Amino acid sequence: xxxxxxxxxxxxxxxxxxxxxxxxxxxxxxxxxxxxxxxxxxxxxxxxxxxxxxxxxxxxxxxxxxxxxxxxxxxxxxxxxxxxxxxxxxxxxxxxxxxxxxxxxxxxxxxxxxxxxxxxxxxxxxxxxxxxxxx
Numbered sequence: 001x002x003x004x005x006x007x008x009x010x011x012x013x014x015x016x017x018x019x020x021x022x023x024x025x026x027x028x029x030x031x032x033x034x035x036x037x038x039x040x041x042x043x044x045x046x047x048x049x050x051x052x053x054x055x056x057x058x059x060x061x062x063x064x065x066x067x068x069x070x071x072x073x074x075x076x077x078x079x080x081x082x083x084x085x086x087x088x089x090x091x092x093x094x095x096x097x098x099x100x101x102x103x104x105x106x107x108x109x110x111x112x113x114x115x116x117x118x119x120x121x122x123x124x125x126x127x128x129x130x131x132x133x134x135x
């Protein structure tokens with residue numbers, strides 16, 4: 001079974017940058033999502049990156065997925081998700097951070113065809129890493 005391990009969390013000031021890593025066990029490449037959960041709030045979708053594999057000929061972009069990198073509106077333009085396939089690691093580069101970015105951040109495994117903005121579509125989660133944005 002695949003295992004995930006997030007790292008890179010910490011305390012930063014507003015406007016700072018931080019990069020989170022999600023190391024994936026084994027060599028299989030998965031579509032991955034980043035989510036976060038602030039104290040007292042529900043888990044929130046942050047970003048998603050597909051495997052990059054060519055979709056089947058029959059694939060038509062639909063409501064669930066275009067098989068393209070996706071961000072929530074709250075982080076679009078500030079956060080960047082990327083992958084190093086050689087290291088089987090997914091990153092979340094966070095720039096211009098705000099106090100409302102404070103949360104525990106989790107990476108999760110899903111599929112290219114999943115409705116990746118639903119947490120029920122994820123099969124495996126890491127233990128999370130804490131991010132605090134405060135002056």
